[in-house]
Amino acid sequence: MTAPVKLPIVGEVKMKEISKEELLAFWSGVLKKTGMKINLNERMETITRTDSGFIVKTAKQSYETRAVLLAIGRRGTPRKLGVPGEELPKVVYSLIDPEQYRNLRVLVVGGGDSALEAAIAIAEQPGTTVAISYRSEAFGRGKPKNRERLQALESQGRIEVLLKSTVKLIEHDKVHLEQNGQAIELANDGIIVCAGGILPTPFLKEIGVMVETKFGTA
Ligand SMILES: Cc1cc2nc3c(=O)[nH]c(=O)nc-3n(C[C@H](O)[C@H](O)[C@H](O)COP(=O)(O)OP(=O)(O)OC[C@H]3O[C@@H](n4cnc5c(N)ncnc54)[C@H](O)[C@@H]3O)c2cc1C
Incomplete structure (x- = not known):
């Protein structure tokens, strides 16, 4: 029998609600203490x-x-919009740093927590003009806390909410959408697409991992 590997104790963790920065500092501390090697x-x-x-x-x-x-998580490869102009460098699939959007006009696409949190974080940056486009008629999927914050920012005029809308065309300084059959044109410097991911199910099946779908689609 192989001897059990002794892992260093990195401290007791009791986290309820912490910021992304604090969480990253925690994990950086774990890496330092354990000396674990990560090939990025x-x-x-x-x-x-x-x-x-x-x-x-x-x-x-x-x-x-x-x-x-x-x-490898459950997010998979980010789902694309499949519209002309999506290949422009201003279109990204996750928010890295809200500060990079200071004084810019940003469109967030999607209706889950990733989209809501991105729109909120950017709207909280000075000088930003933020719109969020979602194809459904309500944000039913997001956490209540995110939905409430979004509503507050919308009523303060910090976020324009475009429900039942879809992106049609992306240009260098504009984005074209359709909402209830009406064409909308927004001045735009950056787009963050948070439209979910394509799950790695075929890959998992190929390597012999069976996926049982209880809710939604695999
Ligand atoms: C916007 C948002 C907000 C959230 N808020 C909370 C919260 O407040 N509290 C909470 O508890 N949870 C929250 N979650 C959920 C939480 O992020 C997930 O439950 C958690 O990240 C899952 O961890 P994981 O390690 O399983 O997967 P992930 O965090 O998805 O990590 C998987 C990693 O594997 C990498 N990877 C994937 N495929 C490959 C490959 N082929 N080769 C190499 N690397 C690969 C990915 O790049 C990724 O870095 C939130 C999620 C989102 C999207």
Whole structure:
């Protein structure tokens, strides 16, 4: 039998509600204490079973290993809008730093927590003009706290909410939408698409992981 691996204790964690910055500082502390090595920017592409374990092939190299712990999340590859102009560099699929949008005109697309949190964080930056476009008629999926904050910012005129709307065309300094059959044109410097992800289900099936769908679609 293999001897159990002794892991360093990194401290008791009791977190209720903390900011992203505090959470990142916590995880950075864990990395420092454990000395764990992370190979960043390295996408895992395939996992192949061998007699003694697995070969994990990434975009950079191959690893031979006895076991694989998959922690690839459920978000998958970001879903694209599929509209002309989407390839412009001003279109991104996640919000990294709200400060980069200071004094800019931004459109957030989507209706889940990612979209709501992005729109809120950007609207809280000085000088931003923020609109959020969602194809449904209400934000039913977001956390109540996010929906309330969005409503407050909308009533303060900090966020323009465009429900039942879809993006049609993206240009360098504009974006064209349609809402209830009406064409809308917004002056625009940046677009954040938070339209969910395409799940890695085929990949998981290929490597032998069975996915059981209880709610929604896989
Ligand atoms: C906007 C938003 C707000 C949230 N707020 C909260 C909150 O307040 N409280 C809470 O508890 N939870 C919250 N969540 C949920 C929380 O983020 C998730 O539950 C958590 O991140 C899941 O962790 P994970 O490690 O399973 O997956 P993830 O955090 O998704 O991490 C998976 C990682 O694997 C990487 N990856 C994927 N495929 C590959 C591949 N082929 N090769 C290499 N790397 C790969 C991804 O890039 C990613 O870094 C929120 C989620 C969102 C989107």
